[in-house]
Amino acid sequence: MANEFILEMNHITKMYGSNAVLKDVTLRIRPGEIHALLGENGAGKSTLMNVLFGMPVIHSTGGFEGEVIFDGQKVNIASPMDAMEKGIGMVHQEFMLIPGFSVTDNIKLNREITRPWPVSRVLGKDLEFMNREAMSADARKALDAVGMNIEEYTLVSGLPIGHMQFIEIAREIDKSGMKLLVFDEPTAVLTESEAQQLLGVMKKIAAQGIAIIFITHRLDEVMDAANTITILRDGTLVTTVAKAETTPEQLAGLMIGRGSEGVIHVARREKELKSGIAMSIRNLWVNMPGEVVRGVDLDVREGEILGVGGLAGQGKIGIPNGVMGLYEAMGEVTFEGKKIALGGAGAALKAGLAMVSEDRRGVGLLLDQSIEDNIAFTAMQVHGDFMKHFLRQKDTGAIRRYAEEMIRELDIRCTSPAQPVGTLSGGNQQKVCVARALAMKPKFLFVSEPTRGIDIGAKQLVLETLVKLNREQGMTIVMVSSELQELRSICDRIAIVAEGKVVDILTADASDTAFGLAMSGKKIKEGESA
C-alpha cells in the first residue's frame, strides 16, 4: 500500500534553552501536493525546516522531540547531506550559486558525471575526467523542465536575478530520487511575471509527483498554487486547511490572531488627535540593503505615536534610516514646513529629529566608551552642548550631571556613569541609546526596533518611557517594530509596510484580518475594516 503521506512530522517540540520555539507541531505532506506554510516572523517556520534538514544548529542545541516519518519510514536525519540523499531538496532564498561557473557546472556541482581513465583507475575517483556531454544533456533537461530557454554553458554571473532562482530549482530537480522540495520564499526577489512563471514550474513539478513545501508571505500566491495550507503562530500549529475551504481574509486573521492582549497597558487617548501634520514624507526611496524602501508616502501628525509595522525585509526599517540620512535616499521629506536634505545625518539632527537605531551595537553605541560619553556625544557634536568655552574642552561636570539625571530617570542599571556601555545588558544599552537621543532635546523621535533582543521587563520600561515622553512632553514619535503587539499597545495609528511601500494605515484596534492582509501586501476593502 502506498503511503498517504510522503512526509509526516509528528508532535515536533524544539527548545532553545528554556524557550520553546516549536510546541507540538504536526505537519503532514501528501505526494504531489503543494503545501503552503504560513506564519509571521518568528512563528517557527525556519526552525521546523531546520529540523527537517537536520541542521547542525538543531543538534548542537539538544535536538528535538517528536518523530519524522519520510516515505513510510521513521527517519533520523543527521545532516543536510543526509536529507539530500533521502530525497529532500531545498531551494534557498539566498542563491547558493557560484557566479564564475557555468549553468551546467552549478547544476551538477558535486554530483559531476565522470569518465575514468588509466590514471584515475590507479589513483582514485577524484582524478576522473568530467563527462561534459552527459552533464550538459542533464542540465538541458532540468532547464527545460523549469521552462528556461537559456544556454546551459552561460556563466551564472551575467544572468538576471530571476534566472538564478530557476537555476536553483533546476539543480534540485536534477537530483535523482527527489521526493520533496522546500521553496523558502522563492518569489521574494522575483518580478510579477517571473513569480507567475515560478508558480507554473512548481505546479509542473508537483504534477510529476514531487511534494512541495511552499514558504511565503504572499497570500495571493498561496491561493493560486497551494493545495493545502498549514499556519504556524508563536511556535504552535494553528490549523491545517485545504485551499478550497478558506479565504485570504481568514488566513490573514489566523496568522495574526492574538486578540488584543498588549505588552503593556496604556490608557488610550480620550479623543482622536486632530492635530496638524508634523512630518510629511513623499515618494521616499531608500537603498538600505535588505530593507529597500520603494516610494513611501506617509504623514505623521504632531504629537502622535505612529507605529510602522510589517514583516522583516519589507522595508519598514528603511524609512527612519532614510529620513535620518544613514542610507542613500531619494524623495521629499518636510518637517514643520521645512524640507530636510537627505543623504547625511547632520541636516535631520539639526532640524530637531533624533533616532534610536535598530542596530544598537553597530550604530547606536560606542561600546568601549562610557555611558556618559555616549549620552553626550551627539548633542555635543550637533549642537555644541556640554562644552566649556575655555580651550573648547568637553565639560565633564555638565556631562556627569546630565548622565546621572538620565540614569535615574530611565532606570539604567550600572555601577557608575563611567562604566563602558559594552558591559551593560541589552536593555540598559537600549536605554542609553534613548538617553542619547533625548540629550538632543528632539521634537520628533524615530525609534527603530526598540525592544529587539531585550528582556520583557526592559521592554516594558522602554515602551513606558516612550509613552511618557509623548504624553508629558508632546514629543512626536515614530516607532518601527516587527512586534505587532507592541505597536498595537502604544501607537495611535499603525502603518503597515510591505515590499517597500505603505500598504495601509490602521488604528490599533483594527482587526487581525486587516493586519494580516496588509502584511502580505493587500489592503482590506472599505467597509470590511472594523
Place this chain on the structure above:
Amino acid sequence: MSERLEGKGAAKRGNRFYLSIVLFVLAGILLIGAVAGYILRGSASTRANLDKMRDSAVLHAATEGLVENIAQTARAEKLKELRADKNFRKRGLDEVNSICDEAMSAARIEAEKLYSNPAVEDEAALESAIEGFEAVLATSGKLESAERAVYSDIYLELVEGISDWTAVAAEGADDDAVISALAETSPALKDEANAHLRPGFVKLARDMAAAQQARQDAELQEQLTTMMTGGIADWSEYAGLQGDALWEKLTAELPELAENERFKDALLEKAAEYVAAAESGEPLPEAQASEEGVEPVSETQVDYAYFAPSAELAKEQQDNEEAFQALDAQLVTIIPDLGSLTGKLQDTLRADIEKVIWPGSLDFTARYEAYMAQKADRVLSGGAANTLKLASKAEALLLGGIALLLLALVMLFWETLTARFGVPRTIITLFFIYLCLLAELYNISVRMMLGNVLERMTMYGVLVLAMMPGIQCGIGLNMGMTIGCISGLMGIVLSLQFNMTGFLAMLFACLSGALISLPLGWAYSKLLNRMKGNEMTISTYVGFSFVSLMCIGWMMLPFNNPKIIWLLSGHGLRVTHSLLGSFAHLLDNFLAFKVLGIKVPTGGLLFLGVCCGIMWLFSRSRTGIAMTAAGSNPRFAEASGINVNRMRTVGTVLSTMIAALGIVIYSQAFGYAQLYTAPRQLGFIASSAILIGGATVSKAKVSHVLIGVFLFEGVLVFGQQIANSVLSGGGLSEVMRIMISNGIILYALTQSGGGRRE
C-alpha cells in the same frame, strides 16, 4: 556550551594556581640559600677561601691567555716560514692551513704542559701580584679614553669646515697656518690644554688634503680621457705619430688638454691605444668610468695613531708600563717556569688588559668569570667547596629568588593583571624587571642605563605620539608616518642649506617640516579613505615607496650648500648630516641637570610633555571626540552627523605633521640627520612602542604613548647591554629590536583580526 567553556577556564585557573605554588616554593628555597650565603660570607675562613679562589682565577686567566698567545704566535711563525719557502705557491690553501694548525696545537700542548698548573711557590708574592694587577686594571686606560673622547669631539667639529682647512693644507702652508685654519672651525684647538693634539690634526689635514687632491686628479683625468675619446673623430689620422708630435697634434685639436700638462703621459698612453685600435680596425676601447663613486672625505675615520699623548697621559702610560714590569717580575718569582718567556707573558697580559679596557672583546674578564663560576672546587675540596659556592653565589641566588617570586605572583594574579594591563604590557613589564635584575647580576650600572632610557625617550617620544591620532581616527597603525618623517628631514636639510643655527634652525626645521607634511598628509589621507579596511597594507606600502621615491629625490633636489651635498660630484645630498654646528642636543641640553649621576634632558622631556598635553587637550575637544568616535565606530559617527572621511583626514594629517616634528626632535637628540633609507623602520618602532604601552590598533591614549616609549626603550637599552655581556656578540641588539617590535605588531594584529575593526 558556555558552561563547558567556564569549566575549561576554571581548570586553567587551577593549573596556574598550582604552578604559582610550585614557583613560590622554589623562590623560597633560593631566597633561603641567598640568606645562608650572605651569612657565610661573614665568617673569616670563607672570606679567606674566597680570596684564595679569586687569586687563583686571576692566575688561571692570565696563564690561559698566555697559552693562547703562544699558540697563535707559533702559528704565525709557521706561516711566515712557509711563505719564505719558494714552494709556497704550489701548496693549496687547505694544506697551508693544516700545517699551520698543526704547529699551533703542538705549541699549545707544549705551553699547557708548562703553564696550566703553575706551581705557586710564594703565596704572599702571588697576593701582592694580584693586587698590583687589579690596581693596573682599575686605572689603566681611563685617561686615555677620556683623551680620545676629546679627539673625537674636535674631529666631529672639524668635519663641518672640511672644505676650508683642506684648502689651506693643500696650498702647502706651514703648520701654524694649518693650525689656525683648523682652529677657525674648532676653537677647542686654540686651547693650550690641547696643544699636544695639534701635530696630529695637522697630519690629518694634510692627509685629507692629499687624498682629496688625488681624487680630484683622478676625476679630472677621467674627464679629459672621455673628452679625448669623444672629441676626436678619426684616430687613423694620428697614425705614426708619437710622443711630443702626437701631443702637439692632440692639443691643437683639443686646447683643453694643453692646460693639463701633468696628465700628458697618461693621456698619451691612452691615445696610443686608440691609434693602434684604429689601425687594426677594432672598435675603440671603452673609456672606463670608475664604478666606485668617490668617497667623501668627511667619512674617513680618525686614526688615533697620529696623535701624541698629553703629558698626563704619557705619565700614566709610563706608570702602567712600570706596573706591568713589576708584575711581570713578581709572576716570575711565583712561577719559575715563566722565566724563559718573560717578554711574552708581559705582552699577553697587556693585550688582555687592553681588551678589558677597550670594549669589543672581554677576553680576560670572560676567562676570569668562567673560572670563578666553574672551578671553585679546583682550589678547595669537600664541604669547604660547597660553603664557598654558596657564599660566592649569594647575589645570584637572591636575584633568582626575587625573579621566581615575581613570576609566581604574576601567575597567581594573571587574570587580574591581563584584564587591567593587557597581555603584552604585562609580559614586557615583567621582562623589563627581569632585565633590571640581570643588570644587577652582571654588575651593569642600572643608573647609567636609566639615563640612557630617558635620553631615548625624548628621542622617540614625539614619533610615538604621532601614532596616536592615526589610531584614534581609524586608520590603525600609521606606517606611512615616514611621509611626515621625510618632510621633517626636508625641514632640517633646508635649515642646513640656509646655514641656520641654534633655536632658529630647530624652529625653522619644525615649521617647514610641518608645512611640507601638510599637503602630503592630506593626499595620503585621501588615498586611505578610498581603501577602507586595508589601511595597514596601504600605509606600509606607501611608507616604503615614499622612502624609495625620496632616495631619488634627495639626489635630484637642487640643494647647493657645500656643507650638505656630496663634495666632489657637486649635487645630491649626503646620507648623514651632523647637526653639531646647528641644533644637536639643543633641547636635551636645555635646562638639563644631573640627579644621582643621571643626566635629565629637561628640554626634551618638557617638549614631549607639551606635545602630549596638546594631544590630550585635543582629544577632549569636540573635533577630537568626533575623530575618536569616527575611528572606533564609523557608522555611529555618521549617525551623529559626523563626516567620517573628514575626521580620518584630520587624524592622518595630524599624525603626519607630528611625525615631522618627531623626526626633528629625534635628529636633535641623535645629533645627526639621516636621509635616504634611514627613516624606513621608524614606523615599526613607533607602532610597537605604542602597542606595548597598551594601545590597540583601534584605541590609543596619551598614557599609552608615555608608558610604551618608556618600556620599549627600557627593554632595548637594558636588553642590549645584557645581551652584549652574556653573549658578547655585535648586532644582537638590532636583532632583538626587530624581534620585539615585529612580534608586538603581529600580536596586536591577531587581536584585532588583521587591522579590521568590527
